[in-house]
Amino acid sequence: MTVATNDPPRIAVQAAIFSVRAGTDRDELMIPLVRRTREPFLDQWALPGGWLGDAEGLETAAGRTLAATTGLAPSWLEQLYTFDNASARVVSVVYWALLRSDLVEAQRAAAGSPENVEWFPVEALPDLAFDHRSIIEYAVWRLRNKAGYSRIAAALLPDEFTLAELRSVYETVLGKRLDPSNFRRLLEGSEALVPTEDFRTGPHRPARIFRYNAEVDFADPGPL
Amino acid sequence: MTVATNDPPRIAVQAAIFSVRAGTDRDELMIPLVRRTREPFLDQWALPGGWLGDAEGLETAAGRTLAATTGLAPSWLEQLYTFDNASARVVSVVYWALLRSDLVEAQRAAAGSPENVEWFPVEALPDLAFDHRSIIEYAVWRLRNKAGYSRIAAALLPDEFTLAELRSVYETVLGKRLDPSNFRRLLEGSEALVPTEDFRTGPHRPARIFRYNAEVDFADPGPL
Numbered sequence: 515m516t517v518a519t520n521d522p523p524r525i526a527v528q529a530a531i532f533s534v535r536a537g538t539d540r541d542e543l544m545i546p547l548v549r550r551t552r553e554p555f556l557d558q559w560a561l562p563g564g565w566l567g568d569a570e571g572l573e574t575a576a577g578r579t580l581a582a583t584t585g586l587a588p589s590w591l592e593q594l595y596t597f598d599n600a601s602a603r604v605v606s607v608v609y610w611a612l613l614r615s616d617l618v619e620a621q622r623a624a625a626g627s628p629e630n631v632e633w634f635p636v637e638a639l640p641d642l643a644f645d646h647r648s649i650i651e652y653a654v655w656r657l658r659n660k661a662g663y664s665r666i667a668a669a670l671l672p673d674e675f676t677l678a679e680l681r682s683v684y685e686t687v688l689g690k691r692l693d694p695s696n697f698r699r700l701l702e703g704s705e706a707l708v709p710t711e712d713f714r715t716g717p718h719r720p721a722r723i724f725r726y727n728a729e730v731d732f733a734d735p736g737p738l
Numbered sequence: 739m740t741v742a743t744n745d746p747p748r749i750a751v752q753a754a755i756f757s758v759r760a761g762t763d764r765d766e767l768m769i770p771l772v773r774r775t776r777e778p779f780l781d782q783w784a785l786p787g788g789w790l791g792d793a794e795g796l797e798t799a800a801g802r803t804l805a806a807t808t809g810l811a812p813s814w815l816e817q818l819y820t821f822d823n824a825s826a827r828v829v830s831v832v833y834w835a836l837l838r839s840d841l842v843e844a845q846r847a848a849a850g851s852p853e854n855v856e857w858f859p860v861e862a863l864p865d866l867a868f869d870h871r872s873i874i875e876y877a878v879w880r881l882r883n884k885a886g887y888s889r890i891a892a893a894l895l896p897d898e899f900t901l902a903e904l905r906s907v908y909e910t911v912l913g914k915r916l917d918p919s920n921f922r923r924l925l926e927g928s929e930a931l932v933p934t935e936d937f938r939t940g941p942h943r944p945a946r947i948f949r950y951n952a953e954v955d956f957a958d959p960g961p962l
Contacts, residue, residue: 521792571824593819
């Protein structure tokens with residue numbers, strides 16, 4: 515990329531998109547990256563994004579990036595931070611987003627990933643272009659921080675889930691184990707959770723299926 | 739302002755700058771505004787700021803705006819949010835800043851305010867250009883929120899202060915009264931506060947003067 519020194523700074527919009535994938539012994543927090551087809555950092559992985567269009571809103575551009583990368587609309591989308599790179603004359607407005615894991619799986623099964631897009635575990639990122647590794651670390655910090663005081667982690671779950679599934683998502687996001695009976699007690703007092711009449715059956719004893727009260731916002735105070 | 743429809747969006751940097759002014763019966767949270775000398779919103783008040791310079795960093799541009807508006811360096815400077823205005827083809831990266839009240843007073847006494855700059859109480863803002871009223875409301879919310887879990891409000895104080903002066907700053911920022919003995923008890927357990935051997939004398943009984951432990955960051959957990 516050559517830059518004329520009298521060009522004004524340009525605006526890029528990027529997205530750190532998170533979902534959760536069921537692993538063999540534990541779930542993993544996943545993020546889609548795009549392999550660059552241009553210099554600089556040719557062939558390296560980077561956050562998906564692009565230039566802000568003329569007369570395009572920032573959130574619209576972030577939504578466009580999400581759709582192009584995953585084919586999905588996010589269950590949560592929020593501005594993360596605006597980074598500068600004066601030497602490259604670029605200002606990057608970065609959003610972070612959460613996708614429901616079941617929708618990600620269904621979309622991948624139906625359509626595959628777009629060319630040059632691949633999902634990576636946040637704990638095992640490849641080499642990244644620009645300062646995208648530190649941007650992802652900051653986005654993970656924000657997600658963890660917000661999961662500590664809101665019910666945001668539920669934006670990664672299907673509509674219906676058991677308490678064990680909800681706890682597993684929290685554990686994946688927070689990167690630590692939670693005590694099952696403590697977790698259950700914290701949730702029993704919550705208005706956000708609505709029990710259904712259904713149970714998940716399998717090798718363990720049947721577990722009641724819950725759904726979230728749609729009137730409680732993801733950003734409202736959560737179980738922790 | 740005329741805008742060619744094929745111009746790429748431009749980047750502006752603005753600053754919501756707060757200080758505290760001693761009032762007759764209570765202190766007031768103050769913000770400097772700039773009277774516009776151009777259309778649109780000619781003659782209306784607006785947040786200080788300007789276009790991001792070629793090869794200029796965002797925080798550098800915010801610091802430049804602060805210096806031009808107040809002649810001072812901030813004791814706290816943080817990015818607030820990036821707003822878009824697709825119809826005006828402008829993206830505004832807004833910072834918020836805190837200034838020590840004693841430095842603001844000294845600077846105003848020595849040099850006056852720059853032409854077209856005036857300080858207003860946050861509780862009594864004039865009509866504002868663009869969406870700057872809602873930006874200021876968001877900045878005040880962030881300041882209040884952060885004051886609730888950090889010692890950020892101390893960035894508005896001189897180096898040395900009494901507990902009553904510190905409490906008054908918290909009351910001004912939070913917009914509510916705090917119980918004096920509760921406040922004192924919360925602070926006595928804090929490592930952030932260092933007692934000096936000096937006392938403030940006057941009509942009331944002498945009050946010990948404190949200073950902050952310089953090793954404790956403004957963003958570290960605070961007394962509330």
